[in-house]
Amino acid sequence: MSNELPAIGGTAQKRFAASSVRYWNLYSSVSAISLILVIVLLGIVMDRDWVYSLVWLISGLSTLLVLFDVLILNKRRYRYSSYEVTPDHVYVATGRLIRKTITVGTNRILNVETAQGPILTSMDLVLVKLVSAMEVNSLGPVTRDEADEIRRVVLDSQHSDDRAQDNAP
Amino acid sequence: MSATTVRFRDSPKLLAAEYVRAVPMLIFALTAVLIWVDRSTGVVRTMVLLVSVLSALGVLVAPIVRHLTVSYAVDDRGVTVDSGLFDRRSVTLAWDSVAAVEARSSWDLQMFGISSLVISQAADDARRVRVRGVDRAVRAMIEEQAAGRGKPGGVGHVPTEAHGAAPADPPPVAQPDPLPARSDEAPESETIYSLSWRSLVVVSLVHGQLLVLAPPALLTLWELVDMAGLGGRFGLVAEAVGPAGLAAGGVVAVILVGAVATIVRYNAFTVSRRSDSALLVEFGLVERVQRVVRPEALVGVVVQRNIVEVLLRRARLVLLTHDAQGHLTTDVVFPAVPERVLEQIVRDSFGRFGAAAQRTMTVAATTGGTVARILRNSLIWTGATVAVYAGVAMADGGSGLFAAVAALVTAGVVGGVGRVMSSRLAWDSRWEVLLHERRFLVWRCAAVDPTSVHGLATWQPSGSSPERVLMVNARYFAGRARGLLALRTPARDVELLRRSMTVSQVDGGRSEIRGKLS
Numbered sequence: 001m002s003n004e005l006p007a008i009g010g011t012a013q014k015r016f017a018a019s020s021v022r023y024w025n026l027y028s029s030v031s032a033i034s035l036i037l038v039i040v041l042l043g044i045v046m047d048r049d050w051v052y053s054l055v056w057l058i059s060g061l062s063t064l065l066v067l068f069d070v071l072i073l074n075k076r077r078y079r080y081s082s083y084e085v086t087p088d089h090v091y092v093a094t095g096r097l098i099r100k101t102i103t104v105g106t107n108r109i110l111n112v113e114t115a116q117g118p119i120l121t122s123m124d125l126v127l128v129k130l131v132s133a134m135e136v137n138s139l140g141p142v143t144r145d146e147a148d149e150i151r152r153v154v155l156d157s158q159h160s161d162d163r164a165q166d167n168a169p
Numbered sequence: 170m171s172a173t174t175v176r177f178r179d180s181p182k183l184l185a186a187e188y189v190r191a192v193p194m195l196i197f198a199l200t201a202v203l204i205w206v207d208r209s210t211g212v213v214r215t216m217v218l219l220v221s222v223l224s225a226l227g228v229l230v231a232p233i234v235r236h237l238t239v240s241y242a243v244d245d246r247g248v249t250v251d252s253g254l255f256d257r258r259s260v261t262l263a264w265d266s267v268a269a270v271e272a273r274s275s276w277d278l279q280m281f282g283i284s285s286l287v288i289s290q291a292a293d294d295a296r297r298v299r300v301r302g303v304d305r306a307v308r309a310m311i312e313e314q315a316a317g318r319g320k321p322g323g324v325g326h327v328p329t330e331a332h333g334a335a336p337a338d339p340p341p342v343a344q345p346d347p348l349p350a351r352s353d354e355a356p357e358s359e360t361i362y363s364l365s366w367r368s369l370v371v372v373s374l375v376h377g378q379l380l381v382l383a384p385p386a387l388l389t390l391w392e393l394v395d396m397a398g399l400g401g402r403f404g405l406v407a408e409a410v411g412p413a414g415l416a417a418g419g420v421v422a423v424i425l426v427g428a429v430a431t432i433v434r435y436n437a438f439t440v441s442r443r444s445d446s447a448l449l450v451e452f453g454l455v456e457r458v459q460r461v462v463r464p465e466a467l468v469g470v471v472v473q474r475n476i477v478e479v480l481l482r483r484a485r486l487v488l489l490t491h492d493a494q495g496h497l498t499t500d501v502v503f504p505a506v507p508e509r510v511l512e513q514i515v516r517d518s519f520g521r522f523g524a525a526a527q528r529t530m531t532v533a534a535t536t537g538g539t540v541a542r543i544l545r546n547s548l549i550w551t552g553a554t555v556a557v558y559a560g561v562a563m564a565d566g567g568s569g570l571f572a573a574v575a576a577l578v579t580a581g582v583v584g585g586v587g588r589v590m591s592s593r594l595a596w597d598s599r600w601e602v603l604l605h606e607r608r609f610l611v612w613r614c615a616a617v618d619p620t621s622v623h624g625l626a627t628w629q630p631s632g633s634s635p636e637r638v639l640m641v642n643a644r645y646f647a648g649r650a651r652g653l654l655a656l657r658t659p660a661r662d663v664e665l666l667r668r669s670m671t672v673s674q675v676d677g678g679r680s681e682i683r684g685k686l687s
Contacts, residue, residue, distance in 0.1 A: 005667060008667075009627070095631070097631050098629070099630070135623065137624065
């Protein structure tokens with residue numbers, strides 16, 4: 001992989017796993033259903049007319065938002081997200097209207113962690129967390145192989161860095 | 170630990186100091202409980218009595234248990250603290266990873282001539298240990314070790330193994346050369362800045378301490394007057410002097426309270442440069458704070474001035490260090506330093522950071538418009554807050570609580586947006602530092618080492634060229650994660666910063682950071 005850092009706002013070499021869209025769709029749906037359930041329970045416990053109105057309002061809004069996520073946003077999120085991890089740098093670009101990019105020197109990453117909830121497990125995907133001093137940058141979901149590759153690149157970079165340190169006069 | 174390991178426990182004087190602090194409160198609490206118990210009956214009475222007696226015993230016994238179970242070992246490699254009665258813990262900090270040693274002497278410790286030390290590594294999640302009560306000799310030895318100067322064999326009369334039942338050590342690895350006995354003398358130092366009490370009064374006014382400290386102090390005073398039954402007399406006096414006199418008296422009282430509070434906090438503020446290049450900052454009356462700032466712990470400096478400081482040609486200087494805030498309560502602040510003194514301090518002691526910040530301040534002062542811009546922004550902020558308060562209060566027509574909350578939220582939002590909008594970030598190629606300048610309510614310039622930046626986030630409109638960066642947030646580490654958020658940053662400077670972040674691995678940048686965090 002080339003060590004050349006993409007221009008600010010530019011697209012990186014890799015994309016998240018193709019099934020990311022399905023994961024985000026499921027995540028949005030589960031989150032909305034959980035929220036609606038909590039609101040409905042609250043309505044039953046409080047048993048007030050205005051609370052029931054609020055339940056309908058929030059449920060309706062949540063459903064609309066989930067539909068917007070599933071039909072439009074998550075596909076775009078996938079299309080406009082990219083990343084690359086090289087021995088020199090980690091670069092993540094996201095967003096369509098406002099492009100957000102994150103650049104971290106690979107030498108600043110202290111640890112690579114992977115996280116996998118039940119939905120990710122069922123799809124055999126992982127989220128990668130790059131831990132630097134006081135900050136954690138997440139990327140993914142990516143496949144397990146891709147996560148292993150990211151970990152390998154970062155650790156190899158650390159080893160070569162340590163060797164450079166040891167060989168320093 | 171090596172053969173020259175020095176073992177010791179907290180000074181026995183610490184027991185006396187702890188009792189001096191705790192016993193009056195204990196007597197007060199027990200008296201209150203006894204009065205309550207006398208008026209009550211039943212099981213609750215017995216339970217409260219039992220819990221109170223046990224708590225009192227705990228307060229009396231805890232210092233003794235701590236004294237017997239906590240021990241320290243210092244050698245040329247690090248400091249180890251063993252503690253715990255049943256669950257024994259042992260924490261070792263290597264001197265190489267120690268970022269700071271801060272000495273504190275609260276009034277009770279001062280009575281017995283001892284002080285406590287906080288020895289800390291960099292980063293929030295890193296270790297720190299506290300040596301609770303040591304005399305001057307032990308303190309000097311620890312500070313020398315932390316500064317990488319002395320060796321334990323050099324301090325002749327510190328308490329040794331004979332005093333403590335510390336756990337057994339492995340055989341010595343090496344016998345370090347002992348230094349000549351240094352008695353309890355501190356490293357030689359040269360005073361580079363100090364504040365007289367007159368300057369502290371100025372600081373109180375300039376920093377607006379009166380606005381922060383006076384309201385609670387006045388409320389307490391009023392409560393005392395009321396409790397003493399002098400409220401009626403106060404009313405008579407207020408009637409006699411009239412509203413104007415009362416307001417004038419209030420202002421004088423507020424200024425006095427602010428000045429006294431500042432003097433108590435910053436009393437005898439002195440900054441010295443030691444022969445090992447470390448800075449020693451000392452201040453405080455009731456609690457004397459002494460803090461050693463090692464040059465390698467410096468990440469950058471901040472020069473800040475409000476309108477009063479601009480007019481008085483003063484500025485406050487803040488040191489950003491690896492250990493700042495995360496462990497040691499606060500950044501090191503040099504309050505309201507005159508411009509010419511500031512120039513000398515930053516030139517002699519803070520190298521390129523100070524030079525860059527100083528030059529920016531000079532440019533800002535000579536360019537003009539700084540005061541006007543600060544005033545304009547302050548007016549916008551105050552106007553928005555007051556307008557929201559008045560509008561909501563009128564619409565609500567209630568107690569004003571809702572209006573106050575809305576005003577606070579407005580102040581926060583307008584303040585946050587204003588701070589970002591008035592910020593700019595630039596790469597100073599002459600001094601190789603990042604400069605972050607802000608003109609909102611105060612003028613503020615941070616000069617930060619680019620190698621301490623560990624992440625950079627940028628925002629830009631989609632489809633625009635890389636030259637058009639909307640917003641930048643450079644994340645760096647100075648005791649905790651901090652950010653340099655700016656709306657205006659030249660694209661060339663962003664690119665320079667990105668490049669500098671990704672090439673530093675050849676000089677072991679990560680290893681350096683890992684070392685500081687380990």
